[in-house]
Amino acid sequence: MTVTFLGTGTSQGVPVIGCHCAVCRSLDYRDKRLRVSVHVQTQGKSIIIDSGPDFRQQVLRERVDHLDALVFTHEHKDHTAGMDDIRAYNFKQQQDMPVYAEPRVLEQLKREYAYIFAEHKYPGVPQVQTVPILSDTAPFDVQGVPFQPIRALHYKLPVLGFRVGNFSYVTDANHLSSAALDQMRGSDVVVLNALRHEKHISHFSLSEAVAVLEELAPRRAYLTHISHLLGRHRDVEATLPDFIRLAYDGLRLEVG
Template sequence: MSPVDLTFTILGSGTSSGVPVPGCQCEVCRSHDPRNTRTRCSALLSYGDKNVLIDTATDLRQQVLREKLAQIDAVLFTHTHADHVNGIDDLRPFNSLSGEPLPIYGSPACLGRLRRSFSYIFDDNPEPGYRPRLLPREIHGPFELFGHLVTPLPLRHGQGESLGYRIGPLAYLTDCHNIPAATEELLAGIEVLIIDALRFRPHGTHFNIPQALAAAARLGARRTLLTHLSHDVEHIRDSASLPAGTEFAYDGLRLNLVLSGSTLASAH
């Protein structure tokens, strides 16, 4: 398979409250630097003529309008915390635009929770107009999506689990505080790493910035972007403390890479 261009877009780079935090008057929440305005975490993979969304963040409508996004072909879910799924109803316009149901991918536990939390989407009611039309597809290991290999990456997130995703040279690891050894093996040779880094102080369910930097150093990524950022992080001020090859993500940031012929067949 010939190489294809991959564009990765940070749709949202903020923690569950977003930034600015309502009611907060801190320096970051009052900032006029657009890189300090952070909607809830989601991302977009674009390759060939396909757009693959990662999570349906609470701010999804705002994000797709900002990016002038008129096509979504599939959704990868990392986990079911509210800030990563509560925009699911905003998938409805993409059904209307394509005329087709939209495949959504996640672990069996994740899809089960989505079915319970958004039962109006998945029940047998024949009225189609008020809900998105979604096709749940369970992830049980690496799978081919539009001709390229997607590798799910099990992560620890507090007492629960989340999934990161790897496609070609890029890995996206949001909402985690630990990367199991088996997952680190799946990240061998990674070039670009996007990783959870909530703040400088410790946190019980998220990497803080020193922990994220240590994980990135172990994995040996050429370029690392820190995401899921709180209002403790001021973009310009705190960028000066980051090591070479590491930067803070921000809403609307785009990365351009190349995908080789990484189909499931060629991965064996």
């Protein structure tokens, strides 16, 4: 399995508009963070988790020429705002795009993208096939690839992470139940969000994320959904346990 981080930033991205802090002024490419998203290639399938506002830029940069499915963790705009750009795949592949999400999230997409779901569609709008994720515990197939949902809380909002084989991915969360941790246990690679150093109402802080990862003890772990408040990539990474690294845009992993 190949996993590529399309984006590793928080909802504002890094640099933040109008900010002149050391992180936002950094020339290190690892400190340039688009909105969070990952591309999973496995079993001959190309699947993207979340399509934020930078979706078009991300798939062009990584040359994602074919896409079999789009999977959503939750309905927030920094995870869904790029869905219109699946049109290019509709035209190229001559088929509807399967979109997987919980029913609540699908309803939100239908409100925000009413033109996609209209009875009488304007020519050229994205063509989608919605597939509801009906359980937060039972595995489901994404075009033949088994996905294990992982329930997390983003403040009071229920969101999903996913385990695909030995890869577990959770973003936009600040609570994982013991059952969710058990679903992640034994993964070769675990990805978890770490927004900043200070405690946050809806995201894990750096110390909270590290504590979770030390308890899970995967072979490799990566932090994502990172804000400029966390600090410069090189400085933060130097403080982390050896098995935990900061993800960065364009990072590609091979997961057994």
